[in-house]
Amino acid sequence: MMRLPAFTYLAPPTVAEAARAVVEHGGEAMLVAGGTDLYPNMKRRQFEPKVLIGLGAIRELRGVSGRAREGLRIGPTTTLTAVARHPEIARHYGALATAAGLVSSPQLRNMGTIGGNVCVDTRCNYYNQAYEWRKAIGFCMKKDGDICLVAPSSSRCWAVSSSDTAPVLWSLGARVRLVGATGERTMPVEALYRDDGIEYLAKRPDEVLADILLPPADGWTSAYLKLRRRGSFDFPVLGVAVALRIEGAVVRDAKIVLGAVASLPRSAPAAASALVGERLTPEVITRVADLAAGPAKPLDNTDYAHFYRKKMTRVFVARALRRLGGLDGEGRAEEEVA
Amino acid sequence: MKTRLSLTVNGETHEVLVPVHKTLLEVLREDLGLTGTKHGCELGECGTCTVLVEGEPVLSCLALPVEMEGRAITTVEGMAEGSTLHPLQQAFAELGAAQCGYCTPGILLTAQRLLEDNPVPTRTEIKEALAGNLCRCTGYTKILDAVELAALRMGRQPAAGR
Ligand SMILES: Cc1cc2nc3c(=O)[nH]c(=O)nc-3n(C[C@H](O)[C@H](O)[C@H](O)COP(=O)(O)OP(=O)(O)OC[C@H]3O[C@@H](n4cnc5c(N)ncnc54)[C@H](O)[C@@H]3O)c2cc1C
Ligand code: SF4
Ligand code: FES
Ligand code: FES
Numbered sequence: 001m002m003r004l005p006a007f008t009y010l011a012p013p014t015v016a017e018a019a020r021a022v023v024e025h026g027g028e029a030m031l032v033a034g035g036t037d038l039y040p041n042m043k044r045r046q047f048e049p050k051v052l053i054g055l056g057a058i059r060e061l062r063g064v065s066g067r068a069r070e071g072l073r074i075g076p077t078t079t080l081t082a083v084a085r086h087p088e089i090a091r092h093y094g095a096l097a098t099a100a101g102l103v104s105s106p107q108l109r110n111m112g113t114i115g116g117n118v119c120v121d122t123r124c125n126y127y128n129q130a131y132e133w134r135k136a137i138g139f140c141m142k143k144d145g146d147i148c149l150v151a152p153s154s155s156r157c158w159a160v161s162s163s164d165t166a167p168v169l170w171s172l173g174a175r176v177r178l179v180g181a182t183g184e185r186t187m188p189v190e191a192l193y194r195d196d197g198i199e200y201l202a203k204r205p206d207e208v209l210a211d212i213l214l215p216p217a218d219g220w221t222s223a224y225l226k227l228r229r230r231g232s233f234d235f236p237v238l239g240v241a242v243a244l245r246i247e248g249a250v251v252r253d254a255k256i257v258l259g260a261v262a263s264l265p266r267s268a269p270a271a272a273s274a275l276v277g278e279r280l281t282p283e284v285i286t287r288v289a290d291l292a293a294g295p296a297k298p299l300d301n302t303d304y305a306h307f308y309r310k311k312m313t314r315v316f317v318a319r320a321l322r323r324l325g326g327l328d329g330e331g332r333a334e335e336e337v338a
Numbered sequence: 339m340k341t342r343l344s345l346t347v348n349g350e351t352h353e354v355l356v357p358v359h360k361t362l363l364e365v366l367r368e369d370l371g372l373t374g375t376k377h378g379c380e381l382g383e384c385g386t387c388t389v390l391v392e393g394e395p396v397l398s399c400l401a402l403p404v405e406m407e408g409r410a411i412t413t414v415e416g417m418a419e420g421s422t423l424h425p426l427q428q429a430f431a432e433l434g435a436a437q438c439g440y441c442t443p444g445i446l447l448t449a450q451r452l453l454e455d456n457p458v459p460t461r462t463e464i465k466e467a468l469a470g471n472l473c474r475c476t477g478y479t480k481i482l483d484a485v486e487l488a489a490l491r492m493g494r495q496p497a498a499g500r
Pocket of ligand 4: 439476
């Protein structure tokens, strides 16, 4: 059996106490919410914290509040199932409900939280393997080794940001509030990410993600498309999040953010600004989709060939825009290609 | 270091003294002798270890018992009433929806929850609900047929359809 390494478990009742507990235990402690990312990683000995600080008992971290008109607050320990089914989210922040509902499997969505999804570990074919497998190939720098097996001459790790909700939250203009042992700060969700497969989060270990804040939804529509091999279980190997504010038939504001193409979500600002002032005609869509594929530089370290994932970026951006423009309302939000 | 925990499984309360890092799957099988819950991948990738917690399907290989205190846990052993099988179990047996049977406990419990929420699911809804349960023998057609048959029977006999 693949068992968890030994740890002690704390369940503080408040965010402040959770943050203090991380500091008290130095580098030995980690936060855990649903555990659906952390426990498999611990079983594979990618993390071996001596102390786990469970966030499940903290009431202030749970639930969704507010109205789309003023903006919503999502508590980070809200499960992905609850986010996907929340009527206000589904109606006004559609891409977020879609993305949450496409994470892994129904059981994992009942356990996994949106906060854990925002902070989910980066992935790589050479890393998401059992300890013995990694040992047999001599380990890599993300854990236990010192070189990168995908790019051996590289001094950094290229593991891939694989969160479904992160690109969507960025495209929707979400902000996050972090509470640490010595204070708190609120920032745009994209400021949470670093372009590094190992140190992929720009937050201190004691900082607890305490709020996910969505701006007023006024006039925005959104879509999320996910590429993966099977229709369930699989992480995205490409995620495309598009949010548009359309007045009349003219795009007034646009955001396009790509997931699973780099160690952090990548926005496509040139493509987004090429949409502003335009109608969603087939010609505009083709031009914007070409521009959007520019920032996608997938490496050969996830499922599917990287050139195929790059090519699919253009296809998926075009599909998302067609859907939002009402050019084809049909079809599924996810793509499975055998 | 061991912790004393009180777990409510199939309506019965059990006191266990276990290391806190043992998963619910390990405690059910090794400490409570409830081996109906199967261990497959142990990494969240197959669904065979599914149990119901407060009626919701979750993966026992990724759940910590310390977080389950005070919550109602249902395993496959809790489905039959005495010697009367749950209509889902009956339908699975009659239609041969189990081949090796390894995925069956997780599928039965997930389907039980589906039929509570949605007594007359479409085939697509059944597939979506069971999307987190792999069958290595790949006998999916009979599994879907059996869930449909159970739904039909439970609709006719509300008493049996808990
Ligand atoms: C088989 C399988 C398939 C999966 N498929 C997908 C998929 O398709 N898409 C996808 O996006 N994910 C997928 N996942 C990963 C995971 O299930 C989800 O990302 C889930 O949302 C993680 O949430 P959690 O609460 O379980 O996180 P946890 O495992 O509890 O935590 C993950 C990380 O976030 C940190 N963390 C959690 N909450 C907070 C907080 N409030 N403040 C600060 N830090 C925090 C933890 O310290 C840890 O480092 C999959 C996992 C498995 C096992
Ligand atoms: S990108 Fe390189 S260093 Fe990072 S996990 Fe993969 S092989 Fe390891
Ligand atoms: S054993 Fe739990 S999901 Fe496979
Ligand atoms: S019957 Fe063998 S795994 Fe499903």
